[in-house]
Amino acid sequence: MNKRIIFHVDVNNAFLSWSAILLLKEGYKIDIRKIPSVIGGDEKKRAGIVLAKSPIAKKYGIVTAETLYAARRKCPSVKVYPPNYSWYYQESKKFHDYLKQYTPNTLKYSVDEAFLDFTGTNYIYKDYIKLAHQIKDEIKEKFGFTVNVGIANNMLCAKMASDFQKPDKVHTLFDEEVKTKMWPLPIEDLFMVGKQTSKKLRELDINTIGDLANKDIEFLTRYFKNQAIQLKNSANGIDESKVEYQESKNQSISITETLPKDIIDIEELKEILFRQTSEVSRELRNKEKYCNVVAIIYKNSHFESYSRQIKLDNPTDKTEVIYDTILQLLENSWKNDPIRLIGVRLGDLCNDRKTQMSIFDEVEEVDEDDTFQKKLDEINHKFGGNSVIPASMVNKIGKKHDFKD
Numbered sequence: 001m002n003k004r005i006i007f008h009v010d011v012n013n014a015f016l017s018w019s020a021i022l023l024l025k026e027g028y029k030i031d032i033r034k035i036p037s038v039i040g041g042d043e044k045k046r047a048g049i050v051l052a053k054s055p056i057a058k059k060y061g062i063v064t065a066e067t068l069y070a071a072r073r074k075c076p077s078v079k080v081y082p083p084n085y086s087w088y089y090q091e092s093k094k095f096h097d098y099l100k101q102y103t104p105n106t107l108k109y110s111v112d113e114a115f116l117d118f119t120g121t122n123y124i125y126k127d128y129i130k131l132a133h134q135i136k137d138e139i140k141e142k143f144g145f146t147v148n149v150g151i152a153n154n155m156l157c158a159k160m161a162s163d164f165q166k167p168d169k170v171h172t173l174f175d176e177e178v179k180t181k182m183w184p185l186p187i188e189d190l191f192m193v194g195k196q197t198s199k200k201l202r203e204l205d206i207n208t209i210g211d212l213a214n215k216d217i218e219f220l221t222r223y224f225k226n227q228a229i230q231l232k233n234s235a236n237g238i239d240e241s242k243v244e245y246q247e248s249k250n251q252s253i254s255i256t257e258t259l260p261k262d263i264i265d266i267e268e269l270k271e272i273l274f275r276q277t278s279e280v281s282r283e284l285r286n287k288e289k290y291c292n293v294v295a296i297i298y299k300n301s302h303f304e305s306y307s308r309q310i311k312l313d314n315p316t317d318k319t320e321v322i323y324d325t326i327l328q329l330l331e332n333s334w335k336n337d338p339i340r341l342i343g344v345r346l347g348d349l350c351n352d353r354k355t356q357m358s359i360f361d362e363v364e365e366v367d368e369d370d371t372f373q374k375k376l377d378e379i380n381h382k383f384g385g386n387s388v389i390p391a392s393m394v395n396k397i398g399k400k401h402d403f404k405d
Helices: 014-025 055-059 068-074 085-099 128-143 155-162 175-182 195-203 209-213 217-224 227-235 266-286 319-333 363-383 391-396
Strands: 006-011 037-040 050-053 079-081 106-110 113-117 147-152 170-173 252-263 291-300 305-316 339-347
Touching (some): 014 037, 014 079, 014 085, 037 055, 037 068, 050 055, 050 068, 085 106, 085 113, 085 128, 085 266, 106 252, 128 147, 128 170, 155 170, 155 175, 170 175, 175 209, 209 227, 217 227, 252 266, 252 291, 305 319, 319 339
Parallel strands (some): 037 079
Antiparallel strands (some): 006 113, 006 147, 037 050, 291 305, 291 339
């Protein structure tokens, strides 16, 4: 049986790179990737944190998820640019659509990451390393941003490989390379090991991935219970996860986002979910579809995934209806655990609304509502993010929302 061949393609510094491309397109004279710069919110507000940083900013010690105030103390000359999520969505879509030409077995892992399963395609692709370089170079030439490509025999090792030296690189981490390439790395570098777990491992004198790989499972179980087997398997490069790709029937639209920090504040989650809901509902309308199912997706700090969904009484494409449903799901399904990834999925798509209307409802009211929603989409597409928000939604969004992207 042939070993699996998995690629992990990861956009280098996605938000900052994509902002740089947009600014250059608009006539900006400086490539912000080449100066001390960060993507972040209003530093006077509590939500003002670093979402992305340039390589030069990184040299000053600026890190993702710290406050902009802290970043300015490290580098007073750092330039701060606001995020433009509408533009990021467009760039992300181009990136993921491009990858699908190579294999239908493609999993969108986040806005700027994807897994590709090439298992059994050796009759098409004779040299996978050459193919990875082709993908990397074509993305740079076509879209203006760079990626790293990790190649391995499973998803975990492909992800680890893509995190090796950056940017614009191809790396391998095949089964036979785990001991030499992965084991010497510090324990914090092991995918799926968070800050609390790595701290606990260090306290147990487990300092490298190799230390963990060779530790007795009974010892690990004493301290990590059910997590022990997963930890030991990961350290040995063992992962049976499958690249479960979406079929091209387009029966769902989804967006997930790996957060720059674990979030335990429901108001922050509401704000993120509002932005995600706005993006997927706009895509729904662009495709002239309606959804019958709304779902919320979570992954917590222990990498446990769970989701909840609701079947709607009537199909819809309205942002407000979908967001109201998301808020209902959030209130009823979130376990108050630290969230590291969150997302929204719209499922069971159809072409017709087939709304059960009251005899007192008038069709013209629906048409006016559609026209209003279309105008909002045009404005928000032009100016980015959620520049205009209906008054009826203002109080529903997280209290930290500053209505600026």
